[in-house]
Amino acid sequence: MERFGLVGLPNAGKSSLYNALTSGSALAAPYAFATKDPNIGVATVPDHRLVALAEMSKSRKVVHAQVEVVDIGGLVEGASKGEGLGNRFLANIREVDALVFVLRAFADGDVPGPDDPLEHLRVVEIELALADLETVEKQASRVTKATRMDKSLVDDADALNAALKALSDGRPLYRGGLSEHQREVLKPYFLLTNKPVLAVVNVGEDELDVVDAKVAPVVAEFAALGDEVEIIGMCVQLEAEAAQLDGEDRREMLEGLGLGDGALPRTVQAAYHLLGLRTFLTTGEDESRAWTFREGSKAPVCAGRIHSDLQRGFIRAEVIYWDELLKIGSWNKAKDVGKLRVEGKDYVVQDGDVLEIRFNV
Numbered sequence: 001m002e003r004f005g006l007v008g009l010p011n012a013g014k015s016s017l018y019n020a021l022t023s024g025s026a027l028a029a030p031y032a033f034a035t036k037d038p039n040i041g042v043a044t045v046p047d048h049r050l051v052a053l054a055e056m057s058k059s060r061k062v063v064h065a066q067v068e069v070v071d072i073g074g075l076v077e078g079a080s081k082g083e084g085l086g087n088r089f090l091a092n093i094r095e096v097d098a099l100v101f102v103l104r105a106f107a108d109g110d111v112p113g114p115d116d117p118l119e120h121l122r123v124v125e126i127e128l129a130l131a132d133l134e135t136v137e138k139q140a141s142r143v144t145k146a147t148r149m150d151k152s153l154v155d156d157a158d159a160l161n162a163a164l165k166a167l168s169d170g171r172p173l174y175r176g177g178l179s180e181h182q183r184e185v186l187k188p189y190f191l192l193t194n195k196p197v198l199a200v201v202n203v204g205e206d207e208l209d210v211v212d213a214k215v216a217p218v219v220a221e222f223a224a225l226g227d228e229v230e231i232i233g234m235c236v237q238l239e240a241e242a243a244q245l246d247g248e249d250r251r252e253m254l255e256g257l258g259l260g261d262g263a264l265p266r267t268v269q270a271a272y273h274l275l276g277l278r279t280f281l282t283t284g285e286d287e288s289r290a291w292t293f294r295e296g297s298k299a300p301v302c303a304g305r306i307h308s309d310l311q312r313g314f315i316r317a318e319v320i321y322w323d324e325l326l327k328i329g330s331w332n333k334a335k336d337v338g339k340l341r342v343e344g345k346d347y348v349v350q351d352g353d354v355l356e357i358r359f360n361v
């Protein structure tokens with residue numbers, strides 16, 4: 001399963017957010033390095049399309065997509081040089097597919113540490129960039145030399161030198177001005193900042209009416225560099241408290257606070273999307289289900305998510321977009337009125353497609 005990691009300074013609220021996202025019970029405590037070993041859990045990806053289809057089909061079972069969340073220990077200044085428990089946490093970060101920065105903006109005298117999200121961002125970015133710089137410095141000179149003998153390494157050398165330039169200027173690679181191709185070429189080098197990024201700004205309980213203002217400096221910081229990074233403001237503490245309640249009570253609490261559905265659904269969806277993950281659906285009386293696939297996958301690969309036999313013996317897929325099916329009212333009716341498209345093995349499945357696979361093994 002693809003995983004995203006919660007990254008930030010001590011006491012930013014990572015473990016609290018982790019618990020809220022996974023219904024976990026990680027230790028969240030007001031001292032640095034409360035988390036040492038990473039907590040790994042699973043978050044459900046909320047999907048209103050699935051819920052609507054399940055209702056339409058009167059499904060006995062509804063199965064949501066899931067994504068893995070890793071709660072990593074707090075980084076401190078100097079982590080790249082081994083400060084704190086630095087190197088260990090950097091290794092944990094290397095193992096995730098996307099980064100969710102948790103930036104503290106709440107003031108609380110009982111919780112040590114800065115409450116300026118830009119200060120958090122600055123330290124996290126410097127430490128990750130310095131760790132990458134060390135890796136890239138070694139590789140850039142080695143690979144550049146090797147191009148004299150092996151021309152196939154020219155792209156690598158070019159990407160590594162571009163990375164070297166960005167990192168030397170203190171810019172992480174996700175906003176280092178590299179081309180998509182260069183970022184792709186750098187993937188096998190396992191760099192920390194060559195991963196997609198999302199930021200959560202953790203505001204105080206008494207700041208719900210000024211969330212946008214608290215988030216604005218972080219938005220501006222990223223905007224200045226012209227890159228697209230999704231930034232979500234929330235009070236992690238309140239979201240975590242609400243997450244512990246059951247359906248109706250939770251809704252009441254969130255509504256009472258004027259938070260609508262809360263910020264957790266959007267956070268999971270954004271992280272899922274950031275990981276390049278997309279959803280196709282199946283629906284019937286037995287179950288309605290959301291299946292995860294990589295963006296750009298073709299029908300047989302998607303069929304293989306359901307069962308390897310479906311990929312091996314793939315003949316064709318019957319396909320309809322979820323909201324069209326919902327309008328028609330049932331799979332059989334959609335078939336009768338000729339609204340199911342028949343797609344072959346080259347069909348690139350779209351997010352929100354409802355599929356039925358024909359196969360023969």
Ligand SMILES: Nc1nc2c(ncn2[C@@H]2O[C@H](COP(=O)(O)OP(=O)(O)OP(=O)(O)O)[C@@H](O)[C@H]2O)c(=O)[nH]1
Pocket residue numbers: 008009010011012013014015016017027028029030031032033034035036072073074075106107108111202203204205235236237238
């Ligand atoms: N007042 C307030 N306290 C919060 C909020 N979010 C988290 N906290 C508190 O801050 C403390 C640290 O939270 P954690 O979730 O343990 O922080 P962490 O980022 O996991 O910290 P480390 O594991 O040490 O890196 C805990 O006592 C939380 O209850 C918030 O939104 N408001």
Ligand SMILES: [Mg+2]
Pocket residue numbers: 014015016027028034035071072073074
């Ligand atoms: Mg923690």
